[in-house]
Amino acid sequence: MATQLPIWIIIIISTLSSSIIAMVLYQLYIYFKKYNNNFNKTSITIIDRASSILPYWLPLLEGLQNFGQQILPDYPFSLMSIYKKTLMPIVIFYVTHPALAFIVFFVLYYLFVRAKSPIPDRPFIRFNVLQSILLFLINSLLGATFRALPIEFRMSLYGFMLCNTLFWFVLSTIIYAVTKSIEGKYAKIPVISQAVRIQIDNRL
Template structure:
């Protein structure tokens, strides 16, 4: 069901405003808080490390598009929807029609990169990003299940649309940020999430 244009404009405007507030709070957080990511001196982060760190983020991205993108993207401008149909939509459809694929990928990533006795040589940068992508996937799954459990009247209302937009852009922004940091060869610093990843890695050492 398509939302009327005025309602959509209001929802997007409020979502953008909330996003700006969130960015401002995040910048204040970065400015005032000490860095909680342990820096590894003289660590060689190769091109393979950077490319390998990007790939796992497809899992939370597809999960987020399945949970939130499919509901709100049809109401976005046609050019954006057309771009989505030509690029990510076939992958999302394949992801939705093969639900076991997500769990298989999850356990494979965990077995190969996260376990303390991993069969793959230890690459701290890849391991950090794989674990972070898994955590983002679990968070997206939990948020998606919670959102779907809400009454359909609320989900189709203005407030439901605002909530869905906010969750969608949270998913998208955290993944884009993590991918950009991986390309730069730097560790992402997502509040709480990256800290939890670092604590998990430190506990396994």
């Protein structure tokens, strides 16, 4: 029959075993915490990609309001029919509620651009939010400049060509930025993306 160990030896062994297990678990906790922090900051998740697409609705609607409504009626009927069934109701709502754009603008600024943002820092989302805001401001400036031109010029062939060029500039940059967001890559729009990166670097 096996002899039982003294109680004090059992207590010492139990204490040492518990201490070793606790130290190992603590070290594993520290390691995985650092790993998760690094992973969360550098990785681009599906949520990041989906969230990065949403802010581009703001410059898209602004571009459709400023230029799309003027030139799309002259496009082939099939294209205009698709536009009427998809984007036109949203554009009409956007046009009839002009304060909505500024509300969305300030909400995005408060949540993502401010130094003391309540949203956890996600560099990919912040980059695309800043880029969409900058595209929105550029679209607003281009739209205001175009509307300030004489109506005779705007209704002429040259005015139509200018409006068409501005519309496709707006649409192509947004499509490019959204495509890169879906791919989980940073867009590289000349001047605009560089300005966004400078803003992000200055905030760090």
